[in-house]
Amino acid sequence: MNVSSFDKVVHRPLAEVDREVRAVLAEAGFGVLTEIDVSATLREKLGVDRLPLRILGACNPSLADQALRLDPASALVLPCNVVLRASDDGATQVSITDPRTLMDAPAFRELAADAASRLQSALERL
DSSP, X not given: OXXXXXXXXXXXXXXXXXXXXXXXXXXXXXXXXXXXXXXXXXXXXXXXXXSOEEEEEEEOHHHHHHHHHHOGGGGGGOXXXXXXXXXXTSOEEEEEEOHHHHXXXXXXXXXXXXXXXXXXXXXXTO
């Protein structure tokens, strides 16, 4: 896959890390617009049991507005995905899509770098 990400393993349960992720994202100016509980959906639709996996859709309204002004098609890559994945040992893998990968056109370079910096900084605070 050609999408790069910022990744960190946090040695705490997913539910606890979820709360902390939301807090550090908020400090960086991002709100969580969407949440997909992948594990619950697969259990409900397919009867498949798996370790908890959650996708949060994080958005910084100012950065999103700038991206949409540059190109309305940028809506295809909004919001930024933040993935929380539980492991067998009780830790949680946190991965955040690097927006520079998704918005690599020259017109988006500065904006994507700003978003990437904010997201990476948030992850480091976990």
